[in-house]
Amino acid sequence: MSTILVVDDDPRLQRTLSIALRAHSYAVLTASDGRTALQVIAEETPDVVILDLGLPDLDGTEVLRRIRQASLVPVIVLSARHESDDKVEALDLGADDYVTKPFGVEELLARVRAAGRRSGDIGKALGVLATEHFVLDFAERRAKVAGEDIRLTPTEWRVLETLCREPGHLVTQQDLLRSVWGPAYGRESNYLRVYANQLRRKLEPDPATPRHLITEPGLGYRFVP
Amino acid sequence: MSTILVVDDDPRLQRTLSIALRAHSYAVLTASDGRTALQVIAEETPDVVILDLGLPDLDGTEVLRRIRQASLVPVIVLSARHESDDKVEALDLGADDYVTKPFGVEELLARVRAAGRRSGDIGKALGVLATEHFVLDFAERRAKVAGEDIRLTPTEWRVLETLCREPGHLVTQQDLLRSVWGPAYGRESNYLRVYANQLRRKLEPDPATPRHLITEPGLGYRFVP
DNA sequence: ACGGCCCTTGACGCGATCTTGACGTGCCGG
DNA sequence: CCGGCACGTCAAGATCGCGTCAAGGGCCGT
Structure with a gap:
């Protein structure tokens, strides 16, 4: 049984995703802002993180960067923007996947599965690890x-x-x-x-x-x- | 690494195929009836499906039809019958290949390879890729x-x-x-x-x-x- | 049957990478 | 103050993997 952390400030989306994920037998944690998210990741070590880039307190990419300083948990980024700049930046910082809103729940589920599988492959499949000074993309x-x-x-x-x-x-x-x-x-x-x-x-x-x-x-x- | 789903209600055949496929570095999933098969296809997105037409719960052609409603995954049909009617019907419904029992394992492997390659060809339909220096039109x-x-x-x-x-x-x-x-x-x-x-x-x-x-x-x- | 295209296979040279040994430096305890 | 230990640094030789070439053979169309 996998645990998913959903980080989004929109309560409706939180609810939708929670229901969909729970329906597929995932345990779901939620966070509405970046600080909470980082705390939950540290304390609960979820198996996959779904992260909305538009958060109230911190810039999404900043959250991602901090996650990567502490953990290699697979992160799927959500974003309303279509600019590929964001996409590239997010993936560079170590996101494992990128989904633009609006998206189908099925699509997201597929990506969660894929991310979980990759990380389940553990052993040799590290993701990305980044600091201010360098970025290491092991894959x-x-x-x-x-x-x-x-x-x-x-x-x-x-x-x-x-x-x-x-x-x-x-x-x-x-x-x-x-x-x-x-x-x-x-x-x-x-x-x-x-x-x-x-x-x-x-x-x-x-x-x-x-x-x-x-x-x-x-x-x-x-x-x- | 490709994943193959074997759908057959005969445990012996399942085992034989699993061993042969794994020996050739495929990941193998199995299902013994049509409903399970459809579920696995939806959840695991195998790269090739090997489908026996004689299943306990649903008619094989019905399974194939439903697969095709949801997915373009290559399907290789197995059948004990020699009637060409079945063959035509299966191919009409979107089977990619048709093998009558009994068959040689090598033959089946060849067809799996071919199916995988074809799906690689079309699956992600590469269009055109261009740079300043060259243009590649894959289609x-x-x-x-x-x-x-x-x-x-x-x-x-x-x-x-x-x-x-x-x-x-x-x-x-x-x-x-x-x-x-x-x-x-x-x-x-x-x-x-x-x-x-x-x-x-x-x-x-x-x-x-x-x-x-x-x-x-x-x-x-x-x-x- | 013939010729051409393409795939396969072996050999060879070269540069990058790994390995190995020697030496330098700082720390610690005697 | 001295000696030993552990790590850092360096460079030279051995090794490995890749790029390159060309010969051989199968397949297809003519």
Whole structure:
């Protein structure tokens, strides 16, 4: 059973969606503004978020950005606007899908299913993780740093993926080595030092004083968005 | 990766087909009666349906009719009867292919591949894709580069189509191989390198420095218009 | 039967990427 | 103050994957 969070300030739409989703056996949470939404996501960890861009307190894209700093939950964006700029921006920030109003309930349900399935595929399918300074799109293997497209090598991606699976949490050297280089690589080696270095040079604003890729001496690394 | 729905009331046949299809890297769903089948199609949107006409609850042709009211998914009909009446009727109702029992698994697999490919062709009806430098008319199978009409071979078209179905997105080598050469071609081969090369020579302004057909080393290709 | 087109396959070179070892630096405890 | 430890940095050699080419074979139309 999946839990869906609906973020919209229109009570009628909230009700419509709630009924439709519950009819399809989803558990539904609702929020009417961005702050509440962020709080609910932190506390209830829904499986999918449906987010209207037109919110009373915060700009929708800002909400999305903050969600992505904390979580990789699939987000489906709703918008009344048809401008593709919004669409591109939303997808760049890590929305998983984009639906313009008005939309059919069936269509939305299909997208919820698709989003849930993708995230259910867990394991290897991370979405997008963004900060002010860079955007990491794991599905597409694209990285933007300070607005510029950046190339990362396959191994660099695998290291990042492992770290970003639990943003902000410590990942031990053993876990990293095993997950990237295979189960045989249990013990210390140069690998992590070399690749941490590479990644910092490519991603950090100031590679000398890392803000995102943090070393935990003797233990491992931590990636904080 | 394609998803196949097998609709048959004979558990043995269900099992046989599931094993054979899964061995060829399809995801398999099953249904034992018409109602379930319709529901699964609505909810899971399989890529191909294999439908036995002899079902317990509804007449097979009736099931097919209802499928066609809701979806364009390719349907391959199975039938124990040899009467061509059934065949004609099924094809009239929108079946994509017709196989009489008993049949060889290889034959069925070939037809599944063909159906999948066709639906790839028409399913998302690619129209025309144009840039300053070239125009690709998928419907008409015509290409213009720098004002000149250019010939592309069938395989070149299929590769391009697969890439252009999601312009700008990464398409993995596996997806490409499976979609163009069939599900059996999961592993690496020269195909992609050769055809990427051909396409670049024919389409790129400067084939040495590709701007549209981009390689993602170790992963696949990306077509950016 | 012949010729042409297209698909397939193997070989080869090159550049990017990975691996490995050596050395530098800062921290800590003895 | 010294030594050890852990991490950061660098560069050179090995390796891998891709682009490229061309030969061979099947299929189709003439």
